Amino acid sequence: MKKFLLDLKVVEKQCWNDKYVLLGFSHDEKLPSMFPGQFVEVRVDNAPNTFLRRPISVYNLDVEKNILWLYVQVVGEGTRKMYEYEVGDVVNMLLPLGNQFSVAQTGEKVALVGGGVGVAPMLYYGIKLKEQGIIPHFVLGARSAKDLVTIEDFKKVGEVYVTTEDASLGEKGYVIDHSFLQNGKNDIDRIVTCGPDPMMRAVGKFAKENGILCEASLENHMACGFGVCLCCVTPTTEGHKCVCTDGPVFNVKDLDW
Amino acid sequence: MKKFLLDLKVVEKQCWNDKYVLLGFSHDEKLPSMFPGQFVEVRVDNAPNTFLRRPISVYNLDVEKNILWLYVQVVGEGTRKMYEYEVGDVVNMLLPLGNQFSVAQTGEKVALVGGGVGVAPMLYYGIKLKEQGIIPHFVLGARSAKDLVTIEDFKKVGEVYVTTEDASLGEKGYVIDHSFLQNGKNDIDRIVTCGPDPMMRAVGKFAKENGILCEASLENHMACGFGVCLCCVTPTTEGHKCVCTDGPVFNVKDLDW
Amino acid sequence: MNLKVNIGGLELKNPVMTASGTFGYGEEFADLMDLNRLGGFLVKGTTLKHREGNSYPRMAETPSGMLNAVGLQNKGVDYFIKEIYPRLQQYDTNVIVNANGSTVEEYVALCEALNDLEHIPAIELNISCPNVKAGGMSFGVDPKMAAKVTKAVREVYHKPLMVKLSPNVTDIAEIAKTVEGEGADSVSLINTLLGMAVDAEKRQPVLSTITGGLSGAAVKPVALRMVWQVAKAVKIPVVGMGGIMNAQDAIEFILAGATAVQVGTGNFIDPTLTIKVLEGIEDYCQRHGFDDVNDIVGLI
Amino acid sequence: MNLKVNIGGLELKNPVMTASGTFGYGEEFADLMDLNRLGGFLVKGTTLKHREGNSYPRMAETPSGMLNAVGLQNKGVDYFIKEIYPRLQQYDTNVIVNANGSTVEEYVALCEALNDLEHIPAIELNISCPNVKAGGMSFGVDPKMAAKVTKAVREVYHKPLMVKLSPNVTDIAEIAKTVEGEGADSVSLINTLLGMAVDAEKRQPVLSTITGGLSGAAVKPVALRMVWQVAKAVKIPVVGMGGIMNAQDAIEFILAGATAVQVGTGNFIDPTLTIKVLEGIEDYCQRHGFDDVNDIVGLI
Numbered sequence A, B: 001m002k003k004f005l006l007d008l009k010v011v012e013k014q015c016w017n018d019k020y021v022l023l024g025f026s027h028d029e030k031l032p033s034m035f036p037g038q039f040v041e042v043r044v045d046n047a048p049n050t051f052l053r054r055p056i057s058v059y060n061l062d063v064e065k066n067i068l069w070l071y072v073q074v075v076g077e078g079t080r081k082m083y084e085y086e087v088g089d090v091v092n093m094l095l096p097l098g099n100q101f102s103v104a105q106t107g108e109k110v111a112l113v114g115g116g117v118g119v120a121p122m123l124y125y126g127i128k129l130k131e132q133g134i135i136p137h138f139v140l141g142a143r144s145a146k147d148l149v150t151i152e153d154f155k156k157v158g159e160v161y162v163t164t165e166d167a168s169l170g171e172k173g174y175v176i177d178h179s180f181l182q183n184g185k186n187d188i189d190r191i192v193t194c195g196p197d198p199m200m201r202a203v204g205k206f207a208k209e210n211g212i213l214c215e216a217s218l219e220n221h222m223a224c225g226f227g228v229c230l231c232c233v234t235p236t237t238e239g240h241k242c243v244c245t246d247g248p249v250f251n252v253k254d255l256d257w
Numbered sequence C, D: 001m002n003l004k005v006n007i008g009g010l011e012l013k014n015p016v017m018t019a020s021g022t023f024g025y026g027e028e029f030a031d032l033m034d035l036n037r038l039g040g041f042l043v044k045g046t047t048l049k050h051r052e053g054n055s056y057p058r059m060a061e062t063p064s065g066m067l068n069a070v071g072l073q074n075k076g077v078d079y080f081i082k083e084i085y086p087r088l089q090q091y092d093t094n095v096i097v098n099a100n101g102s103t104v105e106e107y108v109a110l111c112e113a114l115n116d117l118e119h120i121p122a123i124e125l126n127i128s129c130p131n132v133k134a135g136g137m138s139f140g141v142d143p144k145m146a147a148k149v150t151k152a153v154r155e156v157y158h159k160p161l162m163v164k165l166s167p168n169v170t171d172i173a174e175i176a177k178t179v180e181g182e183g184a185d186s187v188s189l190i191n192t193l194l195g196m197a198v199d200a201e202k203r204q205p206v207l208s209t210i211t212g213g214l215s216g217a218a219v220k221p222v223a224l225r226m227v228w229q230v231a232k233a234v235k236i237p238v239v240g241m242g243g244i245m246n247a248q249d250a251i252e253f254i255l256a257g258a259t260a261v262q263v264g265t266g267n268f269i270d271p272t273l274t275i276k277v278l279e280g281i282e283d284y285c286q287r288h289g290f291d292d293v294n295d296i297v298g299l300i
Ligand SMILES: Cc1cc2nc3c(=O)[nH]c(=O)nc-3n(C[C@H](O)[C@H](O)[C@H](O)COP(=O)(O)OP(=O)(O)OC[C@H]3O[C@@H](n4cnc5c(N)ncnc54)[C@H](O)[C@@H]3O)c2cc1C
Pocket: A039, A050, A054, A055, A056, A057, A058, A071, A072, A073, A074, A075, A076, A077, A078, A079, A080, A117, A120, A121, A218, A219, A220, A221, A222, A248
């Protein structure tokens, strides 16, 4: 896909507690198409220690309103600065980057399993499923209810199943333990997942054991985001592959898990 | 003098064109005393390339309102960020630093010669002179009228004589050519000066030739601002002296000009 | 305005190139800029045989810079010739291959193969990669080894030969003079500074290889110093790099003695940086009244 | 919680010291922090005779760092002993003098004088200053010279002797082993990296000396790597420095093998940084369940 280097303007901002922000970006011209699983590289140029760009998933692309939505969790200086963006700020982005989740077949039962801020790429895939006439089953896990702040967005699109480690919302435990997955083993045709590495590995294992097609979106550290530095590799059955161009989405059967 | 490391809050901001800003800073507690010629070291921590603090002169200390005024000209990234400070922002400063202009004797005729942003330390000295009952004669020079934006502050305190290189305000030419200086050679008892190096040297030469006591405030590049790095030295009759602690104010007869 | 420079027999339409390992095979940038505007571009480090490179993690961000430990991942020269070289012929600029080996024999075999490629007008002999166990940097930090590999390659490679120097040495000018003596047509510097990052919370190194190569703005002062030292020491042209993030940085290298520059890590942050650097150099020459960029080379 | 460390016979109440040339004579910080809380502080580089140092400009800011070319400006050891030493005795911490010379004889005469000072419990032998023409760094980049000066000083200096190493070398571990062999009780590293800054608009070097020493956050990756290499190579304690800007940086050095650290350029940016580093180290040990800071030394 053709890449663009664009200055986008913050047009919407929603903060929950002090850790999560949802930012809407727009442009005078029509934003390029982007697909679920793809990401953008954000230039954070007003922080002293963010030398490199920061990769952030496409949370949603509202074609009608011409708004790109990013959902950001504050973990360090770069994401802190993004949290502090105000409506009107202009931010340089390289986009769209990476491959995408593969398209489901009509009639499939699809589980979208997200952990923590890994829920980000799930929403947009869910929206596409819904457009196809497939009900997205979102299985969302986090440490605590306060880490699942955009849950209403998901409820508007599909069925939502929640686990939290402290039982503050939904079932207590890890996503993989959710009754929807454990009881539905035999019905589920496809799982897409994103989240912390141990979580995705657990999901991958579950899928393999139950013969379910499973795609995971990896979040390896990146220097460039577009395939030129070879820093973001993951071992696969065919050797090292770049997460930024061969991924971020991989079929778990190809991964060296 | 005792040094303080304080977080001050921006309480006033006045911008002229896009090059000059006057910022008022305050603190919950009483600000320490500061004298004319002294400066502060500002920590600009939201710019990627300002590793070191930035030295800025005390423009005025309003003891009643507990406000420290700084007058800043944008020349690079650090001063650009200062220009962008908003009321409410908190800025870390090390202060007060440096020596001070020596106190004039009652009855002296004093010329305060400032060039460009070098006018900054002149105002506060002028205010002190006025308190002593001495009329400050400000001779202010700049490239153009738009580089002398706080002239009204000076007019409130004393007599103001202006030169601009493009003749957009006052007499055309360099400060040193102003008729007030050239015609007043024999009357002037004391000159204090701050501005670009060539200007101060010219003023120093003029003072020497006419037997006038002259103090200049130097603006050497600094790494620490409080005498520990030895980076800011100027050659003097007694060898290298630190501009940040032995200065910034020097009697020009001690300088190696 | 003349921007043409000559790097030991290699004609560049302007002094702006890219640094190997930071520009892929160029194609990745084609959406965003016109590659043909460059003086040349250096493709990924290439070896005789396929290399998987080092394990992940291979990267750590550092103040104004980054560490990498890629370890020359590439599919080997045969794959390059078959799959990539044909596509690169379309570009109207110098495509230069960065040649790597673990032994003198490997370097020689590789460079022999590259010598036959009509559309590769020059190679950069990398004797300074800090990210491979055998060979790599060890050639670049020992004058005897540097001489040996340069001499051997010179015998089989008949086009302009640029040798890339390691900054991890006591006396880089000595190494430069050595390779000049063995027939190098130009030298390029600096490769990355050997560094390390520690994850304090996990109490382990960040990189799988513990140490890695430092690049980016942070290294510019060291790179400028070395370019200046080398330019004074040798008669062949010097290609400068290390932390170029804008046109002014590039001009600093040229003033310090570089006839051309390479933009590296900066490509990650702004994929169109090379074009900005090129335009900035032209603008600088104009502003300062030089009608030939060669006139500002080594003015310091 | 034990924070005490021993640097080759020198007892420190905690591992936090300051780097010579960045802390004046300590007194300049007394308004802002309690000097007695430090493990020790290093005063300005001292020479046998008065030195004017280099001409202005001596400083250039660089990405995440700075270059300096102070050139050991100081009034000589006699002045130090007469005017400054008496004032320094009031502090209940280790005051260490950074000793410099241009010849072996100068080093020896200086260290003999320092040996007699009761309240100076140790010296740091600086064989790595890049900012003086004669001597200075040249001792630190040549193993033979390093051996010679260490041996000579060892004969006249009978208290803990710390030798400060230059990073501008191909193999710093070799130099470390050499000075260890000649009787150094500890090594400290890194001194500044030789660098350069260019003023493109003026077309001249920024520093009066053209090149200068790079310090600050930018050099941390190189410093960490060298500390790690040296700590593996020698048995004597290693004192780590180079770009420490916060407690985490200091902990990284300790994990890489430093028994103590020195805070340098960071003092300019935050004059109370040493205290923050000290408190951060204590907090880190607590959080990670270590009751002795020595237990985290060299965990990597
Ligand atoms: C393809 C991709 C998509 C992503 N999508 C999102 C998203 O939609 N929303 C979101 O909030 N974050 C997302 N991330 C993660 C995000 O890029 C990092 O959190 C961010 O780069 C951290 O920058 P920082 O300056 O705030 O933190 P830093 O100061 O750089 O690091 C703080 C901590 O976060 C860790 N960290 C840094 N980068 C990453 C990374 N890439 N992955 C995991 N941990 C990291 C560091 O090791 C460190 O412990 C994505 C990452 C990738 C690779």
